Amino acid sequence: MDLGRLYEKCVNLLKGSDIQFNRSSRLDIALCTNLPIALIFLPAADIPTFVGEGRCSIGITGVDQVKESDVDVEIAMDLLFGKCKLQIQVPENGSYQTPQQLVGKTIVSSFTRLTTQFFEKLEGVEPGSPIKTKVKFVGGSVEASCALGVGDAIVDLVESGETMKAAGLYAIDTILDTSAHLIVSKNPSHPELVKVIKSRLEGVLAAQKYVLCNYNAPRSMLPKLLKLTPGRRAATVSPLDDGEWVAVSAMVERKSMGQIMDQLQDLGASDILVFEISNCRV
Numbered sequence: 001m002d003l004g005r006l007y008e009k010c011v012n013l014l015k016g017s018d019i020q021f022n023r024s025s026r027l028d029i030a031l032c033t034n035l036p037i038a039l040i041f042l043p044a045a046d047i048p049t050f051v052g053e054g055r056c057s058i059g060i061t062g063v064d065q066v067k068e069s070d071v072d073v074e075i076a077m078d079l080l081f082g083k084c085k086l087q088i089q090v091p092e093n094g095s096y097q098t099p100q101q102l103v104g105k106t107i108v109s110s111f112t113r114l115t116t117q118f119f120e121k122l123e124g125v126e127p128g129s130p131i132k133t134k135v136k137f138v139g140g141s142v143e144a145s146c147a148l149g150v151g152d153a154i155v156d157l158v159e160s161g162e163t164m165k166a167a168g169l170y171a172i173d174t175i176l177d178t179s180a181h182l183i184v185s186k187n188p189s190h191p192e193l194v195k196v197i198k199s200r201l202e203g204v205l206a207a208q209k210y211v212l213c214n215y216n217a218p219r220s221m222l223p224k225l226l227k228l229t230p231g232r233r234a235a236t237v238s239p240l241d242d243g244e245w246v247a248v249s250a251m252v253e254r255k256s257m258g259q260i261m262d263q264l265q266d267l268g269a270s271d272i273l274v275f276e277i278s279n280c281r282v
């Protein structure tokens with residue numbers, strides 16, 4: 001698990017999965033109070049190594065860090081947060097507009113492996129063969145490199161684009177779209193626990209993706225209404241005291257919720273209620 005940008009979302013995910021723990025301040029390890037596991041809080045870039053070497057059975061970090069580390073782990077689940085892009089950025093007022101123009105130049109990045117792989121492909125050489133482009137490592141504040149004359153371009157993560165803009169840079173290509181992922185050791189010490197944690201996390205992700213929609217409707221409109229709210233397997237339809245009416249309950253995708261409510265109403269549904277799902281197994 002991660003200490004910085006991903007930390008809060010990781011903790012929320014664990015809470016949602018009912019993985020309980022108390023973390024004393026400044027301690028990097030916390031024992032789970034309701035499962036026989038220890039949680040270790042590590043920098044995002046170190047997590048792939050710990051999991052790759054089997055020291056930790058599972059980890060949560062950006063897939064950018066996993067690919068940069070070149071470790072042999074299972075990339076098990078996209079956790080759908082921490083989304084950003086690893087992009088090639090050049091000075092706005094400079095002469096470079098395409099990655100091809102950077103061949104033979106100096107590129108600065110914290111992601112030297114991914115940058116090197118990109119230029120190997122661009123230069124048409126075998127992986128591991130020498131390339132004309134020079135790739136330099138810088139651990140932080142990479143965006144200052146061009147202005148300070150350390151490099152001609154940088155490869156760095158972009159989320160809002162504000163850092164890039166403030167540094168007078170713009171992106172000319174994307175090397176990787178990334179987000180936080182669950183990674184699993186190829187030899188976990190307790191595979192059965194890994195399975196439990198995976199299915200709990202899947203439950204939280206599904207709960208985030210769906211809401212529960214309940215409504216009352218004239219029975220005659222059911223065929224049309226159920227096309228809008230078919231449910232995952234099938235919608236639950238219950239009779240009401242008024243025999244002409246039914247109550248419907250179905251999971252719907254959160255992203256379509258507003259549109260579906262509008263259409264249900266247009267078709268004569270009433271008392272449309274939408275509920276958050278705090279957890280589920282589907």
Ligand SMILES: Nc1ncnc2c1ncn2[C@@H]1O[C@H](COP(=O)(O)OP(=O)(O)OP(=O)(O)O)[C@@H](O)[C@H]1O
Nearest residue numbers: 002003004005006043044062064082083084157159
């Ligand atoms: N705007 C962003 N900038 C950098 N990383 C981001 C951004 N948005 C999401 N991420 C993800 O977060 C990961 C880095 O996490 P973070 O910055 O928390 O690292 P850390 O080393 O654990 O913490 P810190 O840098 O605070 O010590 C990246 O690898 C990427 O997957």
Ligand SMILES: O=P(O)(O)OC[C@H]1O[C@H](OP(=O)(O)OP(=O)(O)O)[C@H](O)[C@@H]1O
Nearest residue numbers: 140141142157158159160161162163164
């Ligand atoms: O597109 P934005 O939303 O502006 O985010 C991107 C910036 O955030 C990260 O840096 P971070 O703040 O982690 O500091 P660092 O430069 O020391 O890595 C990343 O390296 C970019 O510089």
